[in-house]
Amino acid sequence: QQQVKQSPQSLIVQKGGIPIINCAYENTAFDYFPWYQQFPGKGPALLIAIRPDVSEKKEGRFTISFNKSAKQFSLHIMDSQPGDSATYFCAASTHNNNDMRFGAGTRLTVKP
Amino acid sequence: SQTIHQWPATLVQPVGSPLSLECTVEGTSNPNLYWYRQAAGRGLQLLFYSVGIGQISSEVPQNLSASRPQDRQFILSSKKLLLSDSGFYLCAWNIVGPQYFGPGTRLLVL
Numbered sequence: 001q002q003q004v005k006q007s008p009q010s011l012i013v014q015k016g017g018i019p020i021i022n023c024a025y026e027n028t029a030f031d032y033f034p035w036y037q038q039f040p041g042k043g044p045a046l047l048i049a050i051r052p053d054v055s056e057k058k059e060g061r062f063t064i065s066f067n068k069s070a071k072q073f074s075l076h077i078m079d080s081q082p083g084d085s086a087t088y089f090c091a092a093s094t095h096n097n098n099d100m101r102f103g104a105g106t107r108l109t110v111k112p
Numbered sequence: 113s114q115t116i117h118q119w120p121a122t123l124v125q126p127v128g129s130p131l132s133l134e135c136t137v138e139g140t141s142n143p144n145l146y147w148y149r150q151a152a153g154r155g156l157q158l159l160f161y162s163v164g165i166g167q168i169s170s171e172v173p174q175n176l177s178a179s180r181p182q183d184r185q186f187i188l189s190s191k192k193l194l195l196s197d198s199g200f201y202l203c204a205w206n207i208v209g210p211q212y213f214g215p216g217t218r219l220l221v222l
Contacts, residue, residue: 016172034210043202043213099143100211
């Protein structure tokens, strides 16, 4: 079964816009929530991650918002650029991290 | 620093032929190792993971198998490829924390 649901499947924004990608999880034992960025033909690269003891984490233009009671988390990209065009995956795992479950991915296109 | 390698980068194989994809990690000891498959435009499907030499856990039953002959080497194999085995195969590693992915192998079965 799909333990991490990600939406939307694809997203198109103009340069400077703020794309938002949402994920929801089911397993309350999950306590680590990373986001990965993947360019075509490349492996996914870790972008930013959060643990449920904080509600928000920011690294540069990327921000994760986390709502533990709703079992939801989201990625915001501030001042998006064409170079941010990629597929983004959310994921969730328990503390030992060898049971990581991935969302289906969001293909983001940032138009110049 | 740690580095993960996968080869080959691209592979075209006929249906029914065998398969061997290799993954190696440098700069760490006793990592957890993972094989994922990604179909075109799709998410990541965990195939196998290993927490140590000779220890393999299978997530999805299929005609693929995995082996870990050395601490930092993970091999994905098949005796007879199917058309449905086409995809992008990714190896990943971690100790405790996020998983780090290799560059991937694109497999096309014809």
